[in-house]
Amino acid sequence: MKPLLHPLALIATLLITPLAALAEDLSDVVSAKLLPGWRSADGTHMAGLEITLAPGWKTYWRAPGDAGIPPQFDWRASQNLAGAEIRWPVPNRVDQDGMISIGYSGTVVLPLRLTPSRAGRDITLSGQISMGVCEDVCIPVDLTLSATLPKDGTARDPRIAAALANRPDTQKEAGVTGVSCAISAGSDGALKLSAQMRLGDTGRDEMVVVETDNPKVWVAPTTSARNGNTLTAETELMHVEGSSFALNRQGIRITVLGGSKMVDIKGCPAGG
Structure with missing residues (x-):
């Protein structure tokens, strides 16, 4: 079984500015939604987390590089969910004064491969997501998302399919x-x-x-x-x-x- 709580990682070299988080209307900086996706022949469900960032802003890959906030995902409030795995698409590298960060800008879809506890039933996916978004300063952001993923959904979402195709080589x-x-x-x-x-x-x-x-x-x-x-x-x-x-x-x-x-x-x- 895959862990439903993404492990905490050490944040070594990042200046967080909490006051900026209070001043910003974060809905103008970052938004996210769950894409219901489809049920695969093997019984797993392929969904997607779509993150949209304002121009000039970025967020981080699972390993953020020299400086950054590794994202954390908590799916424990979900129903009929035994395991969740993120299929990370290829990120970008950004050099900021000699420090390399690894992440995404614009709109990114993170494919989610989900295993239901009981086959042939809907999954209610409920998540708490903690992530960092950066422009000139970096702001910690917490998002709460929920969606019902139907057991009979078979139509492949091209946004998720494109993100799955944009993967590293084995x-x-x-x-x-x-x-x-x-x-x-x-x-x-x-x-x-x-x-x-x-x-x-x-x-x-x-x-x-x-x-x-x-x-x-x-x-x-x-x-x-x-x-x-x-x-x-x-x-x-x-x-x-x-x-x-x-x-x-x-x-x-x-x-x-x-x-x-x-x-x-x-x-x-x-x-x-």
Whole structure:
């Protein structure tokens, strides 16, 4: 079963301006709605969360980059819902004075793959969404949404379908022929992770993002270097409470963002 509460993540370097949130009419900055979508042949339901931002404003991907607010989703008030998974479309990168943020502007649809508790019945999807929206300042926003997703809905929504198509390449699709990770002691109790991947060029300004399946593990910004078809990425990981932790190699997720291609790599075994 997929968790219904998106795990909290550490917000490391972002200036939040609460007074701006009080001064702004947030409906002029961001709005969101649920797209009912369709019931798939396997019994799951494909819905969509459509977020619309005012010109000049942006919000963040699941890993927001050097500075940003990772979005959080709480679907626990829903009925007939056993699991919820977001299928993230390819985000954009924004360089702000040397700090890279990763996210979306304009209108973005986040496809939602939902598993009902009881097959063949409607799902009542009710969500609390916490996200950051930024222009010159960043404002934390809380949204409450609810919709009934009918069990007999079969018409595919082109907005959701387009977002599903705009996804990263898998390892196989990108021709990744080898992935391995070396783990060693880092500074101040952190773990140092060095990942090597064999894959072709993904375009200019290549960037690597490392995530883990432990919401209490903070991952430092990653440095990367390429030698032909070998891409090496290094980072440090630390428990947010300063305690020791075990790193699940299967729970490591590496995303390579290049100027022409984005690649999603899941799992990082030890080198041979």
